[in-house]
Amino acid sequence: MIRERLARTTGLFHTRAALGLQPVTAPVILYIPLGILLGPAGIGVISIRVLGHLDAVISIALATLGLFIGIAATTEGGARKRLLLASTAEAGVTMVAVGASILVLLGLWGLPTALPPVIVALALGISASTSAAPSIEIGDERARRIAARVADLDDVLPILVGSVVIAMLGSAGMPPALGMLATIGIGLLVAVAGWLLLERSHGAERGVFVLGTIALLGGCAAYLQTSPLLSGLVAGWFWALTSGKTDRVVTHELRKVQHPLIVLLLVAAGAGLTPTMAGMWLFAPYVVFRVAGKLMGGWAASRIAPGIAPSDLGAYLIPPGVIGIAFALNLQQVAPGTASALIFAVALGAIASELLAVIVLPDSRPA
Amino acid sequence: MSAPGPEARRGRETRLLLATIAISVAVLVLLARFRFPEEAGRFASEPAPAPLERLAARATYDELASIMADLERRLAPRLAVLRVQPERAGGSYAVAARMTPDRAVVLLASHETFAPATPRGVAVLARDNARDIAVLSVPEAADAVVTLSVSPLRPGPSYIAVVEATAQGPVIRPVYVGRTDIFQDPRTTSPLLSVAALQQILPRGAAVFSLAGNFLGLALEGGTTATVIPGDILRAAAETARGVEETRGDLGFTVQPLSQGLMQATGAQRGVVISYVHPRGPAVDRVEAGDVVTAIDGTPVTTPAGFQQVVQSRPPGQDAALDVVRRGKRLDVSITVRDATGSPLPPLPDDDPGLVMRHVPDLGAEIVTVRPGGSAARAGLLTGDIILRVDGRDAPSPASLLAAYRQAERALLLSVQRGAEHRVFALEK
Structure with missing residues (x-):
């Protein structure tokens, strides 16, 4: 019993297998507070000027995350469609649960927010609907594996909906539809270029090409104020669907930089946190409704894919991962300053959700 | 300990799900009881707000302060503050926005x-x-160019960020805009933006940004309702500047407003009346005094100021197509624009202040003409000003004024009546 409790406690500091991150220290819990400590509100090592220079790197990190999701979403086996459908339903239920609840509260409160209440509610719903693989080594091996796969696949819908929101707010003045087209177009163009290069590349030049490709994905999206997550997702999808080795080469090469990029993303998110009253008010309902949404979504997903998804899937998906924070950061980039309440609620909500995941455990015994 | 069966497991899931939903509904109901105070409709006689309300009321300002801090960080490398002479009413500094890596624009x-x-x-x-x-050449910095707003401000209430120039550097502040309008102005080919910021003043020359950090333009005419030159016009000016020090088009004739009487006499319903054609200018034999100019290159002109602005914005050497009404008949006239600044003017003698005056008995000397390049023009004297006192003498005649000017060592002090105002000018030698 003591060993189990110890495992639970130490499990808090272990991240999930999502995005290929096999057990390492839980990034959200460590690096967001580290960012707050190092940021302008802390000791000031990361100044406001430094944060401004990090914008381009953050875009590249977002494109990298999108790439991993895109590749992961298409390399499934025979039950791919049902699991993708179940994951999308799970993300959709969470998005609606959180978005609708927050919208009701914002409407009743009259809370002044820089962005329109509908956008705030939708953005919080999008951030809440993403999840990471189980953080605690409890539950049977197969259930954890499936939950990790669902945690990857349930990021697809939030990235798609999130891109629409980004296109509405950013897109350098383009109409939203054109912004979406540009986002997908960038992903496809860079994917084709990368595919042509990487299929014929060897040795060390592969690394250069891969880095150049993700820099192009992130840079184009940043310049056009579109979603680098969706551009990366489209590119990853393309590479996984086309014949050849590009998806494997990219996955192999990006494993070398993914950890630093995720750390950078979280530290930057922590350093850029501005405590606002709106953020404080949104934080608690965000956490509560997210947990409820995840449990309801998991319940629905296990009914859509019975025999594949574990029946207590929702409990596996409470840890939030980094995609939700990545989306909030993207929003901050296209609408500077206006998303500070949102990113505050999402970042603190991510830490709280990680802590809640230790309490709301999936069933520890095999079925 | 034996493993639970599927029924027991489903029971646990159901309980967990129901408990979570119950907690969420309870939280929703509890939180839904709070209300944040509305900013509008609050009066000073209201009791002090509760602590919660006070905190909520700060939220908007917290958000705005956060946005301003973020914008300041982003915009500071893209802006420069320059000191101008003579001092402006709102201060002696101007904001320059970098439109290309090596060129910036400023209102001057x-x-x-x-x-x-x-x-x-x-x-x-x-x-x-x-x-x-004014287009400035600045040290090259490729990553410090302002991002233009592709679409102008949406109509309706919104916030904008206004950057003013101070001795300490650019200062940014949010301005609440009650209304924005787009209107055509003869000075520009693209429409300008009218921004009504009630109870807040946009100083002339201030740089205007959206809250997303996109450059909207420079405030051309300050005040609570300011005119903003859009960023695309400024960028076009920066990109097409040819390195010419100064250009100013001129058609070689002067105009005056079209009054009701002149309308009947000329047969024109709108436009400006040509009052004088320079005998050696490009308009000789093409137009004559009494003609009415209604449009230049298709741009309608209705006031002398608008006419001047249209003409001055035309590059010298190009032909301008004028719509002219002469004694009720419409004519198309083409005149080659000349460079007004480059037009040779005969230099004035040192003892001539450049004034043509007429005597007004018991009052002084009324200025009929102020010749360009003279000390009177530099001092700011205008046609119609009446010189009431010179060098301690009331009601000076034109001859006595010129004599006093010749005898003055460095400058001559004049008391002048301009309309209902009284001013003092110095004629420097």
Whole structure:
């Protein structure tokens, strides 16, 4: 019993297998507070000027995350469609649960927010609907594996909906539809270029090409104020669907930089946190409704894919991962300053959700 | 300990799900009881708000302060503050926005120049006196160019960020805009933006940004309802500046407003009346005094000021197509624009202040003409001013004024009546 409790406690500091991150220290819990400590509100090592220079790197990190999701979403086996459908339903239920609840509260409160209440509610719903693989080594091996796969696949819908929101707010003045087209177009163009290069590349030049490709994905999206997550997702999808080795080469090469990029993303998110009253008010309902949404979504997903998804899937998906924070950061980039309440609620909500995941455990015994 | 069966497991899931939903509904109901105070409709006589309300009321300002801090960080490398001469009403500093890696634009009237302490590497590349735009060459910095707003401000209430120039550097503040309008102005080919910021003043020359950090333009005419030159016009000016020091078009004739009586006499319903055609100018034999100019290159002109601005914005050497009404008949006239600044003017003798005056008994000397390039023009004297006192003598005649000017060592002090105002001017030698 003591060993189990110890495992639970130490499990808090272990991240999930999502995005290929096999057990390492839980990034959200460590690096967001580290960012707050190092940021302008802390000791000031990361100044406001430094944060401004990090914008381009953050875009590249977002494109990298999108790439991993895109590749992961298409390399499934025979039950791919049902699991993708179940994951999308799970993300959709969470998005609606959180978005609708927050919208009701914002409407009743009259809370002044820089962005329109509908956008705030939708953005919080999008951030809440993403999840990471189980953080605690409890539950049977197969259930954890499936939950990790669902945690990857349930990021697809939030990235798609999130891109629409980004296109509405950013897109350098383009109409939203054109912004979406540009986002997908960038992903496809860079994917084709990368595919042509990487299929014929060897040795060390592969690394250069891969880095150049993700820099192009992130840079184009940043310049056009579109979603680098969706551009990366489209590119990853393309590479996984086309014949050849590009998806494997990219996955192999990006494993070398993914950890630093995720750390950078979280530290930057922590350093850029501005405590606002709106953020404080949104934080608690965000956490509560997210947990409820995840449990309801998991319940629905296990009914859509019975025999594949574990029946207590929702409990596996409470840890939030980094995609939700990545989306909030993207929003901050296209609408500077206006998303500070949102990113505050999402970042603190991510830490709280990680802590809640230790309490709301999936069933520890095999079925 | 034996493993639970599927039924037991489903029971646990159901309980967990129901408990979570119950907690969520309870939280929703509890939180839904709070109300944040509305900003509008609150009066001073209301009791002090509760602590919760006070905190909520701060939220908007917290958000705005956060946005301003973020914008300041992003915009500071893209802006420069320059000192201008003579001092403006709102201060002696102007904001320059970097439109290309090596060019910036600033609002600078034709009579203004930069102070000698202008930062190194900054020089005036070209000036557009019709629109008061000056293009500056600045040390190259590719990553410090302002991002233009592709679409102008949406109509309706919103916030904008206004950057003003101070001795300490650019200062940014949010301005609540009650209304924005787009209107056509003869000075520009693209429409301008009218921004109504009630109870807040946009100073002339201030740089205007959206809250997303996109450059909207420079405030051409300050006040609570300001006119903003859009960023795309400014960028076009920066990109097309040819390094010419200063250009100002001229058609070689002067105009006056079209009054009701002149309308009946000329047969024109709108436009400006030609009052004088320079005998050696490009308009000789093409137009004559009494003709009415209704449009230039298709741009309607209705006031002498608008006419001047249209003409001055035309590049010298090009032909301007004028719509003219002469004794009720419409004519199409083409006149080659000449460079007004480059037009040779006979230099004035040292003892001539450049004034043509007539005597007004018991009052003084009324200015009939102020010749360009003279000390009177430099001092700011205008046609119609009445000189009431010179060098301690009331009601001076034109001859006595010129004699006093010749005898003065450095400058001559004049008391002048301009309309209902009284002013003092110095005629420097």
